Amino acid sequence: MTTENRQRWKRAGMVLGAIIVAAALAYAGWWYLIERNHQLDGIASGNGRIEATEIDVAAKIPGRVKEILADEGDFVRAGAELARMDTAVLEAQRAEAVAQLERARISVDTAESLVRQREAEKRAAEARVAQNEAERVAAQKHLARSRELSARLAISEQELDDQQARFEAAVAAVAAARSQVAAAEAALGTARVQVIDARAAVEAAQASIERIQADIDDSLLRSPRDGRVQYRVAEPGEVLPAGGVVLNLVDLADVYMTFFLPTAQAGRVALGDEVRLVLDAAPQYVVPARVSFVADVAQFTPKTVETAEERQKLMFRIKANIDPELLQKHLKQVKTGLPGMAYVRVDHNAAWPNTLQVKLPP
Numbered sequence: 528m529t530t531e532n533r534q535r536w537k538r539a540g541m542v543l544g545a546i547i548v549a550a551a552l553a554y555a556g557w558w559y560l561i562e563r564n565h566q567l568d569g570i571a572s573g574n575g576r577i578e579a580t581e582i583d584v585a586a587k588i589p590g591r592v593k594e595i596l597a598d599e600g601d602f603v604r605a606g607a608e609l610a611r612m613d614t615a616v617l618e619a620q621r622a623e624a625v626a627q628l629e630r631a632r633i634s635v636d637t638a639e640s641l642v643r644q645r646e647a648e649k650r651a652a653e654a655r656v657a658q659n660e661a662e663r664v665a666a667q668k669h670l671a672r673s674r675e676l677s678a679r680l681a682i683s684e685q686e687l688d689d690q691q692a693r694f695e696a697a698v699a700a701v702a703a704a705r706s707q708v709a710a711a712e713a714a715l716g717t718a719r720v721q722v723i724d725a726r727a728a729v730e731a732a733q734a735s736i737e738r739i740q741a742d743i744d745d746s747l748l749r750s751p752r753d754g755r756v757q758y759r760v761a762e763p764g765e766v767l768p769a770g771g772v773v774l775n776l777v778d779l780a781d782v783y784m785t786f787f788l789p790t791a792q793a794g795r796v797a798l799g800d801e802v803r804l805v806l807d808a809a810p811q812y813v814v815p816a817r818v819s820f821v822a823d824v825a826q827f828t829p830k831t832v833e834t835a836e837e838r839q840k841l842m843f844r845i846k847a848n849i850d851p852e853l854l855q856k857h858l859k860q861v862k863t864g865l866p867g868m869a870y871v872r873v874d875h876n877a878a879w880p881n882t883l884q885v886k887l888p889p
Contacts, residue, residue: 569877570870571796573786573845577806577865580778582754584609586767587745590616597774599759602858603750610773612746621739628732634725642718649711656704663697670694753858754778779861783819783848786869793843795873796821802847803883806867813886815853818871820846845871853887860888 586592591613597603673690676682754776761773784804788796802816825841847869854861870883 569872569874570879570883571788571792571873572868572870573788574866574868575784575786577782577784577804577861577863577867579783579861579863580781581757582751582776582778583760583772584748584750584774584776585770585772586612586748587769588742589766589768589771590614590746591766592761592763592773594763595759595761595773597756597759599756601756602779603754603756603776605750605752607750608747609750609756610748612748612767614743614746617739617743617746621736621743624732624735624739628729628736631725631728631732635722635729638718638721638725642715642722645711645715645718649708649715652704652707652711656701656708659697659700659704663694663701666690666694666697748773750776752776752778753780753855755861777863779854779858780851781848782854782861782863783846784816784867784869785844785846787842787844788871789842790825792873793821793845796845796871800871800875803870803879803885804847804849804867805870805883806865808862808865808867809888811886812888813883814849815885816847816849816869818845819848820844845869847871857888 592610593613594611595609596611597607597609603609670687670690670693673682673687677684677687756774757777758775759773760775761767761771767773784802796818798818798821800818802818804814804816806812806814822844825843872879
């Protein structure tokens, strides 16, 4: 056989082999689709992305960022220190409030001392009233006897007039003493009001100290829960307004996938139904989840659905949450934003196919 013939036969063999391979691949693809459709009978699916609750760690009051203790990508536990704000102004305000508290306490002592003084003055005035009242009674009796004696001409008119004057002076003294008691009571009331005012000033100063201390404590920014630092929004030295974000966290205890199903399928999904998630980045694993939300109002499908026919259908949003205990076991492998597929049984009698049996990374 000539060299030309051998090359011709070789080319023919290569073409035949390519045809056979293509046919085999086509058959395999056709068989896979049939088998997959058969296996997924009673199971609905939708595409989505892994999402998680995001938390902004922000400054409570305006201030300057002093130090940031976490970097992007760090895993943090609840209560971990993430950043510190400059508290020099707050510390000065707290010192001022402490001084005001001491002044208010001294004012309380002074006011209470004044109350004791006014109480003593009132008791003295009341004693004078009793003394003057006794003198008035005695003068009244003397006047009555003098009148009897004057009627019998036993005493002179001058003596009677003297007794009358002493009685009237005693009456006036009683009235004056009672006025002093009233004045003492008024002064005592004023002193007691001053005590109340001084005590209120003490409470106000204590409240100011507690408020300022709360602001100082809040200037140490802590993680509200377990999560991963997603972004450093601010840097040390920056001045932030109240509510200014320093860090953005992803709550790795609340990870879910949102997907959409048409009306006929969504109506058969209930809260708590099993869901299996397969991520594009790790198709060898099947992650279990459960339906935590089914929208009660239909909406158009999102742009991730590519066909025009599907976009014209109204769809229901469904949310599937991954078990927090499972997330804790694989915390460092959890990543948000990964696309994938969610599978949910719309026929509860249908069995999960082998391709959707739970399979997790070691």
